[in-house]
Amino acid sequence: MKILVYVKQVPDTDDVRLDPKTGNLLREGVKSILNPLDANAIEAALQLREKHGGTVAAVCMGPPQAEEALKKALGMGCDEAYLLSDRAFGGADTLATSYTLAKAAEKIGEYDLLLFGRHAIDGDTAQTGPAVAAQLGIPQITLAGSISVEDGWVCCDRMLGDMRQRVRAKLPAAVTVCGDINKPRYATPINIMKASKKPRSTWNAADLGCEASRIGVPGSPSSTKGLFEPEKHNADTVYFTGELDAMIKAFADMLQSEHII
């Protein structure tokens, strides 16, 4: 079985602050990490490989430094890594991103299963997995809390708040996983050493055969206009003092003047 795990490098959101003057994200000194739920997707892929054999490839779109996320994936035990990196990919919304990621799947070829973290902690759209599935015209299972593969089908329990829903999809398929699906393993020193010998490829837009109008800013119908911090609402507290009757009357008067009664 050939599994592709899509991973993303994200800023550590515990560290994210806004510049109070400009409203821009302060990125300096903010460290980058592997998107936490992507580690769950890697773990799920490795467990399936242990059970059924095959290979696990990690795929990441990002600037050259996103290599770090792939190193972590290889250190956890993935067999090979693909970095999709090109200045022309910059500014992509989820539509352009899903197109680019789908092109990579087509180039790698003969995949059985695509795995994603349910969402990335920076953009938090949870759109990429389903959108890539749609680009490839394959079925999807979102919000997977468990995963198994039998006879050409992937079976999952979907976590729907107060209930679990058992579903299956015919392979090839895409699955987005929740955090409670497993506990990701650590990258061991021996695996980290092995990682440097594993095959790694870097592909740009031309390598993938992307149409220029469908990637990066030209391929993105949506764009960010600005950032702002949520307004804080401070509720005023009104204290009533004095005799009970007087307090009740003052309270009733207030309700009346606010047209509540």
Add this chain to the structure above:
Amino acid sequence: MTKEDYKGMWVFAEQENGVIEGTVFELLAKAGELKAHNGEEVIAVLLGSGVEGLIPSLFAHGAEKVVVADHPALKEYSARPYQQALTQLAKKHSPSMILYGATPLGRDLAPRMMVSLETGLTADAIDLGYDEDGTFIRPHRLTAEKYSHISSLTNADLR
């Protein structure tokens, strides 16, 4: 087709087992507010099997028109049949926007619709409106409520 050719605000009328999801009514109300700005019709789009009984409640909550796709294949939600049916309807009627509740089902379906219609899609909108240039904007909330941002569509919802 240009941006002006896309008319009508669609609300995806999510239902399960004959019960309409609560956010559908909120979206109908919001579309009603947007009508003051764009003058477009508020249209509910209902997919399912044997769902005609749900139509009156959509009108009662502000839909001016209800588009229904009633077919046995749509009885239980499944991403691809729903995507196919809704895409056919959207390509035929060319709405200016489609609003979905950020429910598990809405989040499953909307990204696929984004791909079939080649549109923008904003997740977790906490408000909808227009800016000074008449561009449709959707502030939305991000993780941990640390910061929010406004996404603005450059090409309207459909292109």
